[in-house]
Amino acid sequence: MRDGQIYAGGAPALPGILPLLAEGLVFQAGGRRLIDIERLRIAAGGTTIVLGPNGAGKSLLLRLLHGLIAPDAGRLAWAGRPADAATRKLQAMVFQRPVLLRRSVAANIDYALKAHGEPRAERAARVAQALEHGGLAGMARQPARTLSGGEQQRLALVRALAVEPAVLFLDEPTASLDPAATAAIERLVSEAARNGTKIIMVTHDIGQARRLGDEVVFLHRGRVVEHSDATAFFQDPGSREARAFIAGELVL
Numbered sequence: 001m002r003d004g005q006i007y008a009g010g011a012p013a014l015p016g017i018l019p020l021l022a023e024g025l026v027f028q029a030g031g032r033r034l035i036d037i038e039r040l041r042i043a044a045g046g047t048t049i050v051l052g053p054n055g056a057g058k059s060l061l062l063r064l065l066h067g068l069i070a071p072d073a074g075r076l077a078w079a080g081r082p083a084d085a086a087t088r089k090l091q092a093m094v095f096q097r098p099v100l101l102r103r104s105v106a107a108n109i110d111y112a113l114k115a116h117g118e119p120r121a122e123r124a125a126r127v128a129q130a131l132e133h134g135g136l137a138g139m140a141r142q143p144a145r146t147l148s149g150g151e152q153q154r155l156a157l158v159r160a161l162a163v164e165p166a167v168l169f170l171d172e173p174t175a176s177l178d179p180a181a182t183a184a185i186e187r188l189v190s191e192a193a194r195n196g197t198k199i200i201m202v203t204h205d206i207g208q209a210r211r212l213g214d215e216v217v218f219l220h221r222g223r224v225v226e227h228s229d230a231t232a233f234f235q236d237p238g239s240r241e242a243r244a245f246i247a248g249e250l251v252l
């Protein structure tokens, strides 16, 4: 077994692009270091929650890790190799506000599969499977942008999962959803994690972090202040900032 391929809390990951290692990662703008991370190693399996106050750099970190923006310094390695087309193909991301095409629900999924290079002969069955998975089978022909917020986010999530990513990045996917819609998303996320997809998820919501997290990366002012097992993090946070955050105090 390769180093870091199994996380104690989860199922074995899909194809081996983990661990993800970030070293000396810096992103700056307007003369400020918005991300400044000496070393962060994310192992396979389970769910890693990225937690921290507003403006801590959570979204920026996710975008850097997924390769949507380039760092000013530092490097990323996926299982020891720099990011390339093969590692990118095994990742997907879902944003706080779903980015859906002006097409039907089914066509949104088909488009993602096509863009991912899936053969036409297999696509119809996989679209049907994803629709079923998201509880969207009855809405297949409806324009995606007419779905409710919760349905749109379910579509964005099952569309991302349809390409069978080894790593799924989620940036506050339930931030604007009600409890029922949030529960539906959390069920899909937990199931994906159980099936071996590595989840790396930003949330503000401490309850959600407790429900879904196997480990927590706590960010403050662009730095990783803590990276620990979720149970240990919530029971006995090691930093003043994390203690205050968990206690619901304002962390500036």
Ligand SMILES: Nc1ncnc2c1ncn2[C@@H]1O[C@H](COP(=O)(O)OP(=O)(O)OP(=O)(O)O)[C@@H](O)[C@H]1O
Pocket (backbone or CB within 6 Å): 029, 030, 034, 052, 053, 054, 055, 056, 057, 058, 059, 060, 061, 204
């Ligand atoms: N492209 C950019 N140029 C300049 N500043 C930026 C850029 N992107 C983000 N920032 C700033 O970087 C800081 C971190 O932003 P980021 O969105 O990552 O925070 P966050 O932890 O996700 O916050 P929130 O919880 O409010 O979403 C913020 O102060 C933001 O204004």
